[in-house]
Amino acid sequence: MPKVVYVSPTGDPREVDVPVGTTVMAAALKNGIDGIVAECGGVCMCSTCHVFVDESFFNRLPPAQDTEEAVLEISAEERRPTSRLSCQIKMTDDLDGLVVRLPTRQR
Amino acid sequence: MIDYIDKIPNNVDLGRDKVLQRALEHWQPAYLNWWYDMGPNESHAFEVYLRTATSVEPDGWAQFGYVRMPEYRWGIFLQPRDVDRQINFGMHKGQAAWQDVPGEYRSTLRRIIVTQGDTEPASVEQQKMLGQSCPSLYDLRNIFQVNVEEGRHLWAMVYLLHRYFGRDGREEAEALLERRSGDDDNPRILGAFNEPTPDWLAFYMFTFFTDRDGKFQLSALAESGFDPLARTCRFMLTEEAHHMFVGETGVSRVVQRTCEVMKENKIDAPSDVRTLGVIDLETIQKYLNFHYSVTLDLFGSDASSNAATYYTSGLKGRFDETKIADDHLLSDSEYPVFEVKDDKIWSKSVPALTALNERLRDDYIREVQGGVDRWNRNMEKAGLRFRLTLPHKGFHRAIGNFAGKYMSPAGEVMSEEAWKNHQHEWMPSPEDYAYVRSLMSGRVVAPGKFANWIAPPSRGVNNQPLNFEYVRFN
Numbered sequence: 001m002p003k004v005v006y007v008s009p010t011g012d013p014r015e016v017d018v019p020v021g022t023t024v025m026a027a028a029l030k031n032g033i034d035g036i037v038a039e040c041g042g043v044c045m046c047s048t049c050h051v052f053v054d055e056s057f058f059n060r061l062p063p064a065q066d067t068e069e070a071v072l073e074i075s076a077e078e079r080r081p082t083s084r085l086s087c088q089i090k091m092t093d094d095l096d097g098l099v100v101r102l103p104t105r106q107r
Numbered sequence: 108m109i110d111y112i113d114k115i116p117n118n119v120d121l122g123r124d125k126v127l128q129r130a131l132e133h134w135q136p137a138y139l140n141w142w143y144d145m146g147p148n149e150s151h152a153f154e155v156y157l158r159t160a161t162s163v164e165p166d167g168w169a170q171f172g173y174v175r176m177p178e179y180r181w182g183i184f185l186q187p188r189d190v191d192r193q194i195n196f197g198m199h200k201g202q203a204a205w206q207d208v209p210g211e212y213r214s215t216l217r218r219i220i221v222t223q224g225d226t227e228p229a230s231v232e233q234q235k236m237l238g239q240s241c242p243s244l245y246d247l248r249n250i251f252q253v254n255v256e257e258g259r260h261l262w263a264m265v266y267l268l269h270r271y272f273g274r275d276g277r278e279e280a281e282a283l284l285e286r287r288s289g290d291d292d293n294p295r296i297l298g299a300f301n302e303p304t305p306d307w308l309a310f311y312m313f314t315f316f317t318d319r320d321g322k323f324q325l326s327a328l329a330e331s332g333f334d335p336l337a338r339t340c341r342f343m344l345t346e347e348a349h350h351m352f353v354g355e356t357g358v359s360r361v362v363q364r365t366c367e368v369m370k371e372n373k374i375d376a377p378s379d380v381r382t383l384g385v386i387d388l389e390t391i392q393k394y395l396n397f398h399y400s401v402t403l404d405l406f407g408s409d410a411s412s413n414a415a416t417y418y419t420s421g422l423k424g425r426f427d428e429t430k431i432a433d434d435h436l437l438s439d440s441e442y443p444v445f446e447v448k449d450d451k452i453w454s455k456s457v458p459a460l461t462a463l464n465e466r467l468r469d470d471y472i473r474e475v476q477g478g479v480d481r482w483n484r485n486m487e488k489a490g491l492r493f494r495l496t497l498p499h500k501g502f503h504r505a506i507g508n509f510a511g512k513y514m515s516p517a518g519e520v521m522s523e524e525a526w527k528n529h530q531h532e533w534m535p536s537p538e539d540y541a542y543v544r545s546l547m548s549g550r551v552v553a554p555g556k557f558a559n560w561i562a563p564p565s566r567g568v569n570n571q572p573l574n575f576e577y578v579r580f581n
Contacts (some may be wrong), residue, residue, distance in 0.1 A: 034430075039322075039348050043169045070566035074355050075475050076483075096511035107474050 002096035009104040024086035024100060025049040033088060033100035036087045042087040044068050047075040048106040056101035058082045061089060077103035081086040116161045116182035119266065130269040132380035134280055134510045139259075142177060145232045147254055148239060151177050154249045154579040156568065158175040160259070163342055163567045171569045173579065178239055179255045181264045185338035194332035196428055196435040197421040198567045201399035208271050212420055218331055219246035219422060221279050222296055223324060223340075224264030225286060227257045230313070232288035237310055242558035246307070247550070248568060248577035249353045253314060256346045263339050270333065299401045299503065306543045307561075308361060309388060312398035314354030317476060320405045322347045323426055330424025355478050356564060361386055362482050363563040375491070385561045386543060388486075388493045393535045396494055396516060399475070400503035406468040409444040409507045415460040425463065426470040441465055445501065450520040452501065464507075472500065472527050503534065552580070 003018040003099065005025055008014070028036035028049070033097040044067050053061065061084065064072070068088050072079045074085035115121060120130065131436050144153065154173040158519050161186050174180075192204040205483050208216055241247035261283065268276035289301045299317055301353060315549045322344060325569045329340040369375055377387035405416065417423040418437065425431060433440065442462035444453045458567035483494050498516035499508070515528035516533055531539075546560045555574025557563045567573045 009411060039344060041163075041342075041345035045169075045344065045345075045352060048348075066566035066570045067568070070356075070564065071352065073565060074352060074359075076479075105477070107477065 002093055002098075004037050004050045004091070004095075005037075005097065005099045005101060007101045008035060009102055013099075018091040020091050022091050024051065024091065024098070026087075026088040027091070028086060033102075035106065036086060036107045038087060039107070040087075044071055044085060046100055047071045047085065049075065050075040050077065050079070050103055050106060051084055051089075051100035052080055053082045053089075054101070055082055057095065057098050058084075060094060064088065075103070076107050078106045087100055114180060116180050116184075118163060118185060118187075119183050119270070120181065124270075126404075127266075128269055130277055130280075134265060134269070134414065135282075137281065137284050138181075138265075138304040139177060139327050143229065143288070143378070145228070145235060145374065146176065146258075147231075147234070147251060148236050150238055150251065151175065152581040153251075154581060156248055156571070156575070156577045157252055157570070159257060159413075160346070163187060165242040168483040168568075176251060176255055179258070181255070181259045181262045183262055185340045188334065188338060189282055192334060192337075194421045195330060196424050197332070197419045198436075199421040200435055202517075204332055204337070206334055208333065210349070212333075212422060215420070216336070216415070216422060217268070217276065217279065217540040219417070220264050220272075220336065221283070221329065221330070223328065223437070224261055224283050225266070225296045226300050226321060228283060229288045229295040229297075230254075230317075231257050232295075233300065233304040233313070234310060237304065237307060239550055239551070240544075240549045241546070242306065242561045243551050243556060243563070244554055244558075244574060244575075244577040245564060245567065246357070246561075247499065247552070250310065253318075253350050253353060254555075254565075256350070259346070260272055260343050260546065263343055268334060268341060269440070298454055299405050304399060305540060306547050307357070307396070308391070308394050308543055311354050311357030312394050314350045314359055316354070316395075316398040316402040316475065318347060318350040319355060319471065319475065320402050322351065323406075323467055326426050327428075327467060330428040334420030335433070336559060340506070355481070357483050358391070358563075359485065360484045360564060362388070362391060362495070362561065364560060365391070366485045366491055367562065369491060370489045374428060380421055381542060384546060386546070386560055388491075388495070390535065390539050390543065392495055393533060396477075396498045396502065397534050398498060401505075403468060403472075404504060406471065407464040407506060409446075409462050409465045409499050410457050410461045412461060414463040418460060432544070434460060444508060447501070447512045447514075447520055452518065468500075472497070498533070515553075552578070 003015050004018045005015050006089050016027055016031045025036055025038050025042055037066035039048040068085050072083050116183050117170035157174045158171050159180050160168045160182050194200055194202050194204055228467040229456055265280045268280045286294050286295050294301045304313050325340040329337050331337040365388055368383050368385045369538050377389045428437040438458040440459040442459040444457050444462055444465050445452050445454055479495050501514040504510055513521050513523050551558045554576050563573055567575055
C-alpha cells in the first residue's frame, strides 16, 4: 500500500499507509494526524486541510481546479507555490512516499 | 403526503419513523409558508445554481444544479454514529454518549437547541431584501446558497425537537417559524439576530463575523454528550465553512477594489475615495467595529453559571474539547476575565467553569484576527499604510463585564459623553449607511459583470467560469 509522510511544523515526520483512492486529508483524520482539521468535511470549501507538497511530488499531482485555487487564498498560513488542499489529493501508486508538510496553523 | 425519499434527503431513516413523519407533515407546510413570506424577496421563480446535500459523504452532499428555492430539498443529516463514543467532559465523563435525552437535562437541552435553531431563520429574514441590490450573479447565487443552508440548519434543529422532545418540542418548532428578526412584539432570541443587514458590506461582515460565532457555538455543541445533537452540529459545521468563505472573500474583494482605486488614482482621503464610487477603508473599519462587537456579545456573560452547568452536565463542551490536554472537569482551574473598575481595565482570575463563554470568545477572537490579517494583505500589496484592526474586546459591548462601560476601540475607558462625541468615527453613521446604500441602488445581473465597488472573485463556483449564469430569472 502506498505511503504518505506527514511532516509536522516542527519537522517531525509520520508515515501512514494510505489506500489508493483515499484522500490525503481523509487518511490524516483516520490516523489522528494533528494539524489537518478539515472543517468542511473534505469538499474544498474551507482551507483547513492545507498542506505544502514536497517539490519532488508537486508536479506529479493533477493540477488544482479553480475552486481549490480560490479556497487556498483564505488559508490561515499564506499559500506558497506548492500549496494544496489535502482533500483534493487522491492517493495513487505513483504517489507512494508522498511528503506533505503541515502549516503552523490551519485557522 | 410527503415523499420522504425524494423530498427530504436524510440519513435518519425518516421513511420508517411514523411519529416524525406526522410531525413533519404538519411543520413542513408552515416552513414553506415562512419561506415564501420571509425568504429572499421575489426570488421564488428563479433557477439558482445551488449545491444540495444528498448524503453525508464528501462526494454526496455537494450536488450542484439549478433549483427553484421553494423546491430546494432541505435534508436531515447527522454525522455517522460512532458506537463507541463517550462523553468527554464534565461529571459524566467516560460514560457512553446519550442516545436519548436524559430526563434531568431535558428542559436545558431543549433551550440550547431552540436558541441555536432560532438564529437560522433569523439570518434569512435579515438578508431578505439584499437580492435587489446584488453586485453580481455570482454574489446573488452565494447569498441564496447561504439562505437555503440556514434553512436546512433550521430543519436540523427542528428534527431534534420533533424526534426527541415530544409535544413541547413540536410547539417550540412552530415558535421558530413565528418569531421575526427585529419584530418589537416577537423578536428573535439573540440580539445580533435582530439587527438589520441593510447592505452587502453588512452581509459580508455578518457572514464573516456572526456566522463564525455560529461555527464556535456549533463546535461546542458538537462535543455534547447528547449524541444526536453532537452529530447534527458536526454536519452543520461543514456547511458553515462555506458561509464564512463568502464573508471573508466578500470583505476582501471590497477592500481589494478600494485599494485598487486608491492606488490607481493616488488618493487616500475618504471623501476622494467616495467620489470614485467605492467604499473608503475608514467606513469598512466602522462596519468591522460594529459587527465584531455585536457578535462578541453572542458568546454571553464573561462569568456564567449557566455555561458552567452546561459543561458539568456534559451538554456543551469547549472548542476542540477532545484536543485540549487537561482533566476535562475544570473543577480546580481558573481563567482570566476582564472587568472595569475606577475607569481602568483589570484582569482577574475566576473559576474556569464559569468562564467558558469567555474562553470560547477568546478562541473566536484568535481565529477572526487571522481573517483580518488576510484582508490587510490587500493594503500591503497596494503599498497603502492603512490597516484594518479588531477593536478592543470591551468596545461597544452590551453583555458581560464591559456592558454599560464606554470604551474606545483602543481600549480607553471614557465617559458616555466623550464616547458619543466620537461615536461616528468608530461606528457607521446614518450618512455612512446612506452612502453605502447609494452604491447598491440596483442589482448587477449581466453574467460576468460586477458592481464598481467590489472586485470580481478570482474563481467561480464549482469550477464554473465567472461569466456563468449562476441565476436564471424567470
